[in-house]
Amino acid sequence: MSRTGVLVVNLGTPDEPEYKAVKRYLTEFLMDGRVIDIPFWKRFLLVNGIIAPFRSRKVAKEYKKLWTRKGSPLLTHGLVLVHKLLQKFDSSPWNVEVELAMRYQNPSIEMALKRLRIKGVDELIVFPLFPQYASATTGSVNQKVMEIISQWQVIPSIQFLNSYHSHPEFINAFAAKVLGDISQHQPDHVLFSYHGIPERHLDRIRNESDYCNSACNCSDGEHQQYCYRSACFHTSKLIAESIGLETSSYSTSFQSRLGKDPWIQPYTDATIEELARNGVKNLLVVSPSFVADCLETTLEIGEEYRDLFLEHGGEKFNFTESLNTDNHWVEAVFNIISTKYFNTEENRSGRIFNLADAGNNVLSSTGSV
């Protein structure tokens, strides 16, 4: 029986909440051409000359606030998630190993892949902890995995799970959390706030292919999984529908803007001000682009946006905790993987259909589920 490796990947985090480690992290992250997509020399000067030296001090302070005895929440949540997933696969009929990796810093994708190789894995599933596809996140993870594996003698069969923004397991896991918070806090309005990307990144996918074509108005997303904006709107719609939230009772917006270029809109800060001005007193914010709480949720939403809402006349502000290590989420990840890759007619034996066996290119992308 073949052995399958599941590589669970999140974005990254510094090794410690100190200036040097944060600078190392930000430099590696922002020097990625899929994140800051400008010519190399310009990116080099911008990142090494301005962003990393100046931003790292402020960001190190923020990480200090967030850090727990066990380390960065993004990392510790990831490790527990992987541990729980392993337990589930251990009691399944399939022969599966699971490893956590971070796209930037540690545990690195290279080390995690090596560990899977040592464990004798001959088939690989890449599971990004990003429900909506973006070139800057899932695209970058996929590229890194391909770069590393292209150096190996034996190239395993690889399945990239590019997005699960509309998968019922993901939607149900988030919807359950939102429903719990709605019952508890009785908000007037729910704001789904996603991490943004520069508008230019959408232009690039429009130029590349039909992924965000004239039929995609970038805000309903039914068939546009590679249009990040569309996919985010679609996630909001599906969560709202599954808990019976009326269209007028929720909005979608984009946060975490960096730099002066236009990012996809509406912006979360402007939306919060507008909601407060329009008389919303009790707001619940949900962030389904993150499956684990981190700087961008706990501090940006939980502190910055809270203050902003209260300053503009809001009275009650709550934030729905992310899926983190909830058993419901562990179950969802297990089900997403096993129904797609193991529980199919041809794979009843627990074997992924091996494209190499079929004489095709071994690096296959399976798209969204």
Ligand SMILES: C=CC1=C(C)c2cc3[nH]c(cc4nc(cc5[nH]c(cc1n2)c(C)c5CCC(=O)O)C(CCC(=O)O)=C4C)c(C)c3C=C
């Ligand atoms: C959820 C998906 C994410 C997308 C899309 C994304 C795009 C993106 N991010 C930056 C710049 C920064 N992001 C930072 C942190 C950060 N971003 C995500 C997720 C997405 N980013 C996560 C999970 C985190 C980690 C937070 C943690 O707690 O460790 C940062 C670092 C923090 C800071 O300086 O504010 C930066 C910088 C860009 C430019 C971008 C799209 C091109």
Ligand SMILES: [Fe+2]
């Ligand atoms: Fe980010």
Ligand SMILES: [Fe+2]
């Ligand atoms: Fe689009």
